[in-house]
Amino acid sequence: MLSLAFYLLFLLVFVVFAVYAERKTAAFIQNRLGPMEVGPRGMLQTVADLLKMIQKEDIKADAVDKLPFLIAPIIVFVAVFAGFSVLPLNAEVAGSNVSGGLFLMLAIISLDVLGILMAGWASNNKYSLFGSMRSVAQIVSYEIPIGLSVLCVVIITGTLDLQKTSLLQSGRGLIDWNIIQHPVLIIPFLIFFISGLAESNRTPFDLPESESELIGGYHTEYSGFRWGIFMLSEYGMMLLLSIVGAILFFGGWNSPLVRIGSWDLYTMTSGTVWGTFWLLSKALLLVFIQMWVRWTLPRLRVDQLMSLSWKYLTPLSILMLFICGIWKLWLIS
Amino acid sequence: MxxxxxxxxxxxxxxxxxxxxxxxxxxxxxxxxxxxxxxxxxxxxxxxxxxxxxxxxxxxxxxxxxxxxxxxxxxRRGSEDVLVSESKNSILALALSLAIFSLLVYVFSEATFESFESTITSDQVREIGVSFLTNHIVAFELIAFVLLVALVGASYLAKMSSND
CATH class of the missing domain: 1.20.120.1200 (NADH-ubiquinone/plastoquinone oxidoreductase chain 6, subunit NuoJ)
Incomplete structure (x- = not known):
């Protein structure tokens, strides 16, 4: 429970700064300044936007399907946030004690599709419907490569428990990380990262909400606080997948510093607070890469999106599953 | 609780x-x-x-x-606003469901269920996986085969409809 309470607070603070960071990253990449007016270097811009947003009227059009329209954003957020329940925070604070923790997380976050479908259908608007249909096709397709790439790590570590996965990577800093100990995991990590972008509807896979064609996709009809919940869920998904990526491939809450001679930097930078710090820093670095990708690559077409998933990522991840099996059976034992 | x-x-x-x-x-x-x-x-x-x-x-x-x-x-067909399912023969349906319900109640009240000691371990996933690949290997392979047939069938159907 402690980790979940922490993640709820962290997520709320994270979203405020992530939106600011996103706009600043975009501005830097496009050679602009970005928000500069509110607060020092525009740091309070998101707070001002948030205040504006929660004061807005809760608009629902006459033709919407009332109950599904109102609960859809809540379903999306609950599905994403429930995924945080299995994440550990540091060596002392583990997540929910479920033997199939990672599997549970993948199962629960796949439920956010239901909320998106509900939103798109209940809005009674063709742009929303197209957006939610694209979203379902996309998320259902990319769940396969993401599941298989996670399975590659599970084969090597032999556990679905994220706390155990972190514990297996502790001891000597950087060199104990899965991706360094088992270089065969580099390709599964890339598959995981690409599919994660698609799962959280981020560019280059933001077809469900592509602003230029679908004016926002499934959340076209939403405004004010309910729209805010959709945004919160999207950033929550980015953070969730980044934390999972950091735990599976980059050592979780373990310090990256190694022992140099008599300087035991690893022990010096380990502990409860340090563990939390390392885990969140690694996750935020991955979030930054997601933003970087968003402002660098153009959006894919629907057919390119599908062929990327079904013709490249899925066969490649099945092949990697096979290679990881061989690695585990003969090369490291 | x-x-x-x-x-x-x-x-x-x-x-x-x-x-x-x-x-x-x-x-x-x-x-x-x-x-x-x-x-x-x-x-x-x-x-x-x-x-x-x-x-x-x-x-x-x-x-x-x-x-x-x-x-x-x-x-969804173009003109309709809401998809509505009709219900016909509601009396017949009610009678049939009541019949099935009473049959089920009868079977469950007559049956004697063996009470067994639950052997719950902390790592269910591992145990189920091991039993899939040892005691239940035939069933496991059979399911895999059925799924493969379903996949091949689905892609064949999809290919056929795109050729039209």
Whole structure:
């Protein structure tokens, strides 16, 4: 429970700064300044936007399907946030004690599709419907490569428990990380990262909400606080997948510093607070890469999106599953 | 506490089932089906069947229901605003369901269930995996074969319709 309470607070603070960071990253990449007016270097811009947003009227059009329209954003957020329940925070604070923790997380976050479908259908608007249909096709397709790439790590570590996965990577800093100990995991990590972008509807896979064609996709009809919940869920998904990526491939809450001679930097930078710090820093670095990708690559077409998933990522991840099996059976034992 | 949670999930299941039966809107019925399946997963957790609950959420709530809703949306005919299912022969349907219900009640009240010591371990996933690949290997391979046939069939059908 402690980790979940922490993640709820962290997520709320994270979203405020992530939106600011996103706009600043975009501005830097496009050679602009970005928000500069509110607060020092525009740091309070998101707070001002948030205040504006929660004061807005809760608009629902006459033709919407009332109950599904109102609960859809809540379903999306609950599905994403429930995924945080299995994440550990540091060596002392583990997540929910479920033997199939990672599997549970993948199962629960796949439920956010239901909320998106509900939103798109209940809005009674063709742009929303197209957006939610694209979203379902996309998320259902990319769940396969993401599941298989996670399975590659599970084969090597032999556990679905994220706390155990972190514990297996502790001891000597950087060199104990899965991706360094088992270089065969580099390709599964890339598959995981690409599919994660698609799962959280981020560019280059933001077809469900592509602003230029679908004016926002499934959340076209939403405004004010309910729209805010959709945004919160999207950033929550980015953070969730980044934390999972950091735990599976980059050592979780373990310090990256190694022992140099008599300087035991690893022990010096380990502990409860340090563990939390390392885990969140690694996750935020991955979030930054997601933003970087968003402002660098153009959006894919629907057919390119599908062929990327079904013709490249899925066969490649099945092949990697096979290679990881061989690695585990003969090369490291 | 556990009884209260169990009661809560039973209530949710019953509400979901009630909505499925009473609503005429096909999409609402599908949402209610998702509610039923997720609450059943909750009951599985309370019965210590953790892995079953996860699979239930992943496959049924996250897969089957979503494909169902998707299918309903794709087959929406242009002029209709809301998809409405008609109900015909309601008396016959009621009689049939009552008959099946009473049959089930009779069977369950007559049957004697063996009470067995639950052997719950902390790592269910590993145990189920090991038993799949040792004691139940034939069933496991058979399921894999059936799924392969289904996949090949699906891609064949998709190829056929794109050739038209």
């Amino acid at each position: 556990s009884e209260f949670v169990q009661f809560f999930f039973f209530l949710l299941t019953l509400i979901g089932v009630g909505v499925i039966v009473s609503t005429k809107n096909v999409v609402h019925a599908a949402y209610a089906l998702a509610l039923v399946l997720v609450s059943l997963a909750g009951i599985y957790v309370l019965l210590n069947a953790e892995l079953l609950a996860i699979v239930q959420i992943l496959l049924y709530a996250g897969g089957v229901v979503i494909l169902l809703v998707f299918g309903v949306m794709m087959t």
